[in-house]
Amino acid sequence: MNQIGGIIFLLVIFLFSTFLNWYVFQALKTLMTDVESEKIKAYAFGTYWLVFVGITLWVVFTFYRIFQEREISTENQQVLNVFLTVLVTQLVCVVFLFGEDLVRNAQAGFSFIFNGKESTSFPSRAKWLSILALTVSLIPFTSFVYGVTKGKYNFKVQKEIIYFKDLPESFDGFTITQISDIHSGSFTNFEAVQKGVDLAISQNSDLFVFTGDLVNHHAEEIEPMIDIFNKIKAPYGQFSIIGNHDYGDYVSWNSAAEKEANFKKFKDQHRKLGYRLLLDEHVKIKKDGQEITLIGVENWGVGFQSKGDLSKALKGTTSDDFKILLSHDPSHWDKEVKNNPNKIHLTLSGHTHGMQFGIDTPLFKWSPVQYRYPNWAGLVEEAGRFLYVNKGFGYHAFSGRVGIWPEITVIELRKK
Structure with a gap:
C-alpha cells in the first residue's frame, strides 16, 4: 500500500470508529436520562469517551506501525483483537439503534405531513431498546473474548x-x-x-x-x-x-x-x-x-x-x-x-x-x-x-x- 493509500485507510478507520463510538454513545445517554446527578453523568460520559477514543487512536497507531514495519507482530495481533472485538460489538448495537432511528424518522415524517410543522415532535429514544441493543451486543463481545483466549x-x-x-x-x-x-x-x-x-x-x-x-x-x-x-x-x-x-x-x-x-x-x-x-x-x-x-x-x-x-x-x-x-x-x-x-x-x-x-x-x-x-x-x-x-x-x-x-x-x- 502506497503512502497516500495508507493515509486514506487510517483516516477511514478513525472516522468510522468515531462514528460508531458516537452512535453507541446515544444508547448510554438514553440509559442515563433518569439520573439526576450531573456529576455522575459527566463521569460516565467522560469515561466512555476516554476509553473508546483511546482505543481508536491505539488502533490507528497500530495500523500505522504495521504499514511501516510491513509485519503483523504478536503485539500488533493483540491490538487487532481489541479492534475487531469492539468493532463487531458496536456494529451489533448500532443495528438496533439505526433501526429505531428509521422508525423515529418515519413517525416524525408522518406527523409533519398530517399534523403540520407546529404539531410535529421528534420521538425520543426508547430506553428499553437501548437496553436490548447493549444486551444483545454482549453476545459478540463474549464470543470474541472466548475466541482470543x-x-x-x-x-x-x-x-x-x-x-x-x-x-x-x-x-x-x-x-x-x-x-x-x-x-x-x-x-x-x-x-x-x-x-x-x-x-x-x-x-x-x-x-x-x-x-x-x-x-x-x-x-x-x-x-x-x-x-x-x-x-x-x-x-x-x-x-x-x-x-x-x-x-x-x-x-x-x-x-x-x-x-x-x-x-x-x-x-x-x-x-x-x-x-x-x-x-x-x-x-x-x-x-x-x-x-x-x-x-x-x-x-x-x-x-x-x-x-x-x-x-x-x-x-x-x-x-x-x-x-x-x-x-x-x-x-x-x-x-x-x-x-x-x-x-x-x-x-x-x-x-x-x-x-x-x-x-x-x-x-x-x-x-x-x-x-x-x-x-x-x-x-x-x-x-x-x-x-x-x-x-x-x-x-x-x-x-x-x-x-x-x-x-x-x-x-x-x-x-x-
Whole structure:
C-alpha cells in the first residue's frame, strides 16, 4: 500500500470508529436520562469517551506501525483483537439503534405531513431498546473474548468419507490426515499446540499431508515447535507443500540474498519436521501392488503469487492414474484443476482459515470469506472431482477464532 493509500485507510478507520463510538454513545445517554446527578453523568460520559477514543487512536497507531514495519507482530495481533472485538460489538448495537432511528424518522415524517410543522415532535429514544441493543451486543463481545483466549486452540477433527469408482482396490479404506496453515509465528501457547498435534497423531491415518503456510514470514518461527510437529508420523509418509506466506513476501528484507537465504532455510525446516516438501512434482504411494499418485505444487492463487506449475507436476502421469493434489489455495481448483483434461480426483487445500470468524454447523455455514472464496471450507464436488478446504490449524493477524475452529481433517477413501 502506497503512502497516500495508507493515509486514506487510517483516516477511514478513525472516522468510522468515531462514528460508531458516537452512535453507541446515544444508547448510554438514553440509559442515563433518569439520573439526576450531573456529576455522575459527566463521569460516565467522560469515561466512555476516554476509553473508546483511546482505543481508536491505539488502533490507528497500530495500523500505522504495521504499514511501516510491513509485519503483523504478536503485539500488533493483540491490538487487532481489541479492534475487531469492539468493532463487531458496536456494529451489533448500532443495528438496533439505526433501526429505531428509521422508525423515529418515519413517525416524525408522518406527523409533519398530517399534523403540520407546529404539531410535529421528534420521538425520543426508547430506553428499553437501548437496553436490548447493549444486551444483545454482549453476545459478540463474549464470543470474541472466548475466541482470543480459548477458541484459537479449540481443535476439532473433521472426518469425510469420499467414494470413487476408480479407486484402486488396495486403497479402499485408506485414510489421510490433513492439517494446513500452521502459521507458527503466531503461536504463544506451545502446550495447547501440543494438544492439537496429539489429536492429529491419535487419528492413526495411513498418510499425513500439510497444505502450506508453515510460517507467517520467517523460517525460524517454526523452530520452537519442530520437536512437537515432527512427532507426526504415518505409515505411508508425511508430505507438505508451500503456502503464500512461506515465501517471505509480506515483510521487508535487507537484500534479495537475505530473503533467498530465509527461503532456503524454510525448505530445510520441512526436512527437520520429517515432511517431504513437494515442489511441482508427484510421488507414487504404493500398497499391495497398486498405487495412487500424490501431487504437490507451489502456491498458486488468484490475487496471490502463482508460482505453482501444475503441468510440470503432472508430467509422467496419465488420466488413468488415481491422483490426489496438494495445492494451498482453493482458487487453483476453480481455475486450473477441476477442468484439467488429466483428471485429478481429489484436491486438498487450505489458505482461507474460514476467516477465523463465522458460523459452521451441519445445517448452516457462513463466513465473510465466502464473498472472496466460493469454496472456503469443507467438501465440494463437480463431475466426480473433489475439493476439500481445511479451515487451518493456526491463526494469523486476528489471533483468535470465533465459530470457525482450528481443524484437523481426516479423509477416508472408499471405492464405490
